[in-house]
């Protein structure tokens with residue numbers, strides 16, 4: 001049966017309502033004004049909000065909206081001073097020299113949810129059409145099968161078996177002369193576009209880190225109240241030094257802090273649980289001393305594309321460009337992606353305005369975006385970190401020798417480029433029989449919360465009776481192969497308890513049970529599953545976390 005679908009048409013459509021897209025849409029409207037062009041610009045965003053909490057280098061914001069201060073930009077704090085610590089199991093040692101890329105003094109601490117809302121209001125005032133709650137389900141191509149013509153949004157009102165209910169509404173085709181993919185790290189449409197058109201065939205594989213984050217309400221008198229340092233980063237415990245990752249704490253407004261822990265998904269041990277690592281980090285005496293007396297008010301999880309320069313795919317193709325984290329544009333040594341993501345959106349907008357003016361939206365014409373990016377301040381920043389992720393994935397002394405050489409040679413290091421494995425390839429086979437996961441952490445439900453309370457605090461909502469948005473391509477492989485080989489790592493790497501291993505009491509048969517409505521949309525499973533047997537697709541529009549501050 002063919003479904004009748006409505007369609008609408010834009011000059012430019014941004015897929016994903018994060019800050020890269022919003023900066024791009026605002027810049028495009030500015031360009032339209034400068035060139036006296038009439039442009040119809042749209043943004044679709046799958047969730048009602050998008051969130052995270054971060055330190056932002058304000059350079060791109062200053063260029064986009066120089067008067068951002070008078071426009072009431074929601075800034076939580078300005079970084080007064082950085083503290084960089086090495087943690088052992090019981091102690092914290094302040095590292096006397098903060099790496100130059102992590103000098104954050106003067107940068108802005110923002111809630112990405114609030115910042116994106118503020119940019120969204122400015123974009124709407126300038127005439128951008130924003131559609132929250134619209135999930136992109138499929139990339140649309142022209143008759144040649146390779147020119148991008150827009151995206152199809154997901155159907156609403158299907159039951160769990162995919163049958164139309166009485167309230168069924170078919171998704172619509174949103175057509176655009178240029179489609180801008182800015183869905184964030186491991187966006188499902190960007191992933192399918194990159195695969196179909198081979199946009200990363202000349203690149204190293206993209207790699208990721210999973211971050212679990214919280215906002216904690218502290219008592220009025222707290223560690224940061226009179227401290228010249230309000231930005232803390234840690235390395236070491238609990239992950240150790242072999243796997244990339246570490247913790248952070250930033251001061252926010254009103255006696256709140258953002259706290260989080262990143263785990264590099266190149267880890268080998270199938271027993272690793274990023275959520276448990278975060279809890280161990282919070283229990284470290286140095287960290288616990290900072291957060292004691294506090295209460296978690298919001299929690300969330302997301303992945304960061306951390307591969308750097310050599311993992312960035314071709315950014316333009318016929319009718320489409322990739323921006324921000326969807327393209328892996330991230331300054332990994334500095335742990336920052338917002339300013340480079342925003343700038344990539346702004347430069348894409350400049351190339352799009354010119355392409356629309358010339359009436360030539362071919363890949364060759366849109367390639368100007370890459371040239372603009374390479375000529376901008378983004379390139380030297382990202383290029384300097386070009387071998388950082390592969391060095392960080394190494395173990396022992398080798399890691400420090402490569403990192404040291406890169407630090408001294410501004411990124412070149414000993415081998416350039418260093419090879420890099422995809423995250424799904426790195427798990428080591430279990431030597432002993434897998435043990436069932438047991439959650440034996442001590443939670444108090446207030447400062448220490450378990451995974452399900454964390455899901456509740458992320459305000460995640462999905463309509464229960466809908467097709468699963470986590471597609472297991474071969475369920476039998478999970479039991480027959482993945483369980484004996486890796487002990488079902490999905491039951492650990494998922495921070496939301498979406499995957500559970502069940503044993504039938506009568507037959508003794510194991511099966512994987514899914515709880516898709518818990519999903520935080522972090523994409524860890526899509527990335528780390530060793531058989532690439534899990535495909536994350538967008539659930540019905542509006543489903544997902546409802547972050548307001550993290």
Ligand code: SF4
Pocket residue numbers: 470493494495496497498518519520521522523524525526536
């Ligand atoms: Fe993240 Fe996948 Fe778990 Fe959802 S199911 S929370 S995307 S790991």
